[in-house]
Amino acid sequence: MLVIDKDNYEQEVLRSEMPVVVDFWGPQCAPCLALMPEVEKLAGEYAGRIKFGKLNSAENRRFCMSLKIMGLPTFLFVKGGEIQARLSGGEVSLDSLRAAADKLLAGN
Amino acid sequence: MEKRELVILGAGPAGLSAAIYGRRAGLDTLIIEKIAPGGQIRNTDEIENMPGVIHASGLELAEGFRRHAEHFQAEFRSAEVKALKVHEGRKIVVTTAGEIEAGAVIIATGAYFKKLGCPGEEEFIGAGVSYCAVCDASFFVDETVAVVGGGNTAVEEALYLTRFAKKVYIIHRRDKFRAERVACERAAKCEKLAPVWDSVVEAIEGDGLVERVRVKNVRTGEVSALEVAGVFVFVGTAPHNEYLNGLVAEKPGGWIVTGPHMDTSVPGIFAAGDVRDSPLRQVVTAAADGAVAAMSAYHYIDSRGQALEMERK
Numbered sequence: 001m002l003v004i005d006k007d008n009y010e011q012e013v014l015r016s017e018m019p020v021v022v023d024f025w026g027p028q029c030a031p032c033l034a035l036m037p038e039v040e041k042l043a044g045e046y047a048g049r050i051k052f053g054k055l056n057s058a059e060n061r062r063f064c065m066s067l068k069i070m071g072l073p074t075f076l077f078v079k080g081g082e083i084q085a086r087l088s089g090g091e092v093s094l095d096s097l098r099a100a101a102d103k104l105l106a107g108n
Numbered sequence: 109m110e111k112r113e114l115v116i117l118g119a120g121p122a123g124l125s126a127a128i129y130g131r132r133a134g135l136d137t138l139i140i141e142k143i144a145p146g147g148q149i150r151n152t153d154e155i156e157n158m159p160g161v162i163h164a165s166g167l168e169l170a171e172g173f174r175r176h177a178e179h180f181q182a183e184f185r186s187a188e189v190k191a192l193k194v195h196e197g198r199k200i201v202v203t204t205a206g207e208i209e210a211g212a213v214i215i216a217t218g219a220y221f222k223k224l225g226c227p228g229e230e231e232f233i234g235a236g237v238s239y240c241a242v243c244d245a246s247f248f249v250d251e252t253v254a255v256v257g258g259g260n261t262a263v264e265e266a267l268y269l270t271r272f273a274k275k276v277y278i279i280h281r282r283d284k285f286r287a288e289r290v291a292c293e294r295a296a297k298c299e300k301l302a303p304v305w306d307s308v309v310e311a312i313e314g315d316g317l318v319e320r321v322r323v324k325n326v327r328t329g330e331v332s333a334l335e336v337a338g339v340f341v342f343v344g345t346a347p348h349n350e351y352l353n354g355l356v357a358e359k360p361g362g363w364i365v366t367g368p369h370m371d372t373s374v375p376g377i378f379a380a381g382d383v384r385d386s387p388l389r390q391v392v393t394a395a396a397d398g399a400v401a402a403m404s405a406y407h408y409i410d411s412r413g414q415a416l417e418m419e420r421k
Contacts, residue, residue, distance in 0.1 A: 029243040030151055030167055034144030038186070058246055068316040070247040070338065071234035088234025090220070093142070095188070095204070 001043050004053035006063035016051055019079040019104045021097075023054040024064060029072040031092075038094055042101065050101055077104045112138045114405050115201050115210035116182075117189050118348070120147020121391045122381025123216035124173040124182075125398030126405075130214075131180035133406040139177065140203060142188040146170025147218050148382070149391060151240045153268050158391050166242070169391065189217070189351050192377070199376055211412070212376045212405035215352070215364060216398060219345035219382040219389065224256060228312030229341070236318025236338045241265040244338070245272045253338035254279055254321050256309055262342035263287035263295050269340065270300040277334055279304045279323055304334070312339055347383045359385040370401035376408050 004012055004022055013020045023039050025032035036054070043052035057064045057072060064070065073092050077085040077100050084107070085100045114130045116123045119141035130137040139145075149155060152166030161169065178184070187205035192213060194200070201208045221239040223229055229237055238244040245268065253273045255266040258280035264287070269276045278285075278295070283305045285292050295301050304323060310331060311322040320333045349362045357365045357373035363385035370378045380397035382389045 026243065026246065028246060029240070030146070030170075031143065031240070031243065034146075034150065061247060061249075065247065065317070068235050070236050070244065070317055071238045072240075072243045074234045086234070089239060091233070093188070 001040055002051065002053040004055040006060045009055075009063070012051075012053060013076075013078050014081040016078070018049070018051045019077070019084075020051045020053060021046075021101060021104070022076045022078065023052065024057050024069055024072060024074040024076070025054055026057045026072050028058070032073040035073060035092065035094075039097070042094075042097060046101060046105075049105060075100070077101070079104055079107065109200075109207055109209050111209045111211075112136055113211040113409055114138070114214065114402070115140065115199075115208055115212075116214045116216055117192070117201070118142075118147070118216040118218055118381070118383075119145035119174070119177075119184065120216060120218045120381060120394060121149065121170075121173055122218070122383075122394035122398040122401075123147075123214065124177045125395040126214045126216060126380055126402040127177040127182035127398075128180055129399045129402035130405065131177070131182050133402065135211075135402075135406055135409065137182045138185060138208065139182050140185050140187050140189055140201070142186075145174040145177075145184065147394075151242055153242045154264075155391060173395075191351050191353065192355055194355065194374060194377075210376075211409045212378065214370075214398070214401045214405055215349075215356070215372070215377065215379040215383055216381045216394075216401075217348040217351075217383050219347050221342060222344050222346050224309055224341055224343060226309050226311055228314075228318075229339075232312055232314060232318045232339070235316065236314065236336075237312060238338060238340050239342075241268050241340055244340075245269055248273045248338045250274050251337035252335060253277070253340060254304075254309075254334060254336045255340045255342060256280075257342035257344070258282060258285045258287070259342065259344065260287040260291060263291040265340060265342055266301055267291070267294055267298060270298055273300070273338075275300055275302060277302050277304050277336065279307050279309055279321070279334075281306065281308050281326060309339070345382065345389070349383060369404040370397055371404060376405075376412075378404055378408075 149166035187203040191202040381394035
């Protein structure tokens with residue numbers, strides 16, 4: 001999965017031709033770490049259709065706050081530079097991620 | 109349909125302990141987990157009350173449980189349990205990865221943190237409202253936050269948050285904590301902790317991120333606002349039982365009723381850990397439950413096997 005940070009966010013996420021899913025995680029966030037291998041699998045499944053990236057909140061704390069993110073795990077679903085959906089905390093499951101990813105594609 | 113001897117639902121301390129005992133009793137053991145092995149302790153910074161372990165992080169302990177179950181070759185499967193059914197005496201586990209017929213089932217799906225249910229709570233999840241201090245504390249360095257609740261978890265998580273935040277309010281509806289004495293004494297000594305007694309949260313407000321909580325004093329009726337960047341909610345737990353649809357007897361609140369052998373109201377279905385009706389929900393009690401449930405499942409499967417053999421003769 002592509003590593004996203006405050007410096008490449010605009011280029012890789014907002015200006016991306018392909019829809020993007022950004023996984024906001026942190027080294028202290030056990031649910032995030034548990035989910036990561038499954039998200040890697042999803043990234044493989046959607047390869048060529050959706051770009052998946054991960055952003056380490058511990059190294060981009062201010063930037064996360066500027067995106068109104070102060071809780072993990074959080075996933076943003078972005079298309080055409082616009083945030084289409086957001087999932088946080090207990091809303092995050094493999095089922096809900098897949099549903100939001102499919103919705104992101106269906107809008108094309 | 110896939111057939112297994114023992115199917116364990118949930119891989120927290122109860123389920124993993126059951127897997128260890130099940131495997132050592134020689135049962136073919138499958139353990140189904142929705143997210144990752146370890147359970148709620150994965151979200152706990154420190155565990156200091158597991159006998160034999162003076163101090164460990166929740167994650168370390170969770171990993172130890174997982175490795176122990178793997179050591180005895182329990183099979184793990186990543187899937188969500190959608191239903192548990194009994195059809196003509198056959199126990200069927202319906203998961204997102206197919207259906208399994210089980211000789212015996214141990215329900216060990218645990219519990220989750222209840223929500224406050226006040227305006228703003230849902231809106232600000234991930235934007236200041238949190239149910240996991242370890243996950244989110246680092247966002248609140250030098251900020252002021254509020255913890256809601258007065259039990260062990262609330263007090264311990266509030267103490268953890270004082271390592272990051274400059275001030276931590278604990279909003280509690282009574283005038284003293286229900287936590288263990290050790291935790292209460294630490295809280296009383298901590299200068300960064302500010303209890304807000306006899307109070308409930310009426311609303312969480314902000315613009316994109318949490319900016320304040322509206323708090324009502326239940327004795328005086330007075331409403332005030334506290335400026336905070338985060339609200340951590342620890343107001344008790346509720347069982348993960350939604351997939352059971354009332355199959356086994358429950359107490360009010362959904363906690364599963366069990367006998368001394370961790371037996372539920374349905375023969376061959378056992379329950380262990382936080383999901384069942386019990387006076388204490390700790391790692392040590394969950395693990396003990398798992399051991400009892402696994403041995404009961406073993407005796408159940410064994411006696412059924414003997415009964416079948418008698419029928420054949």
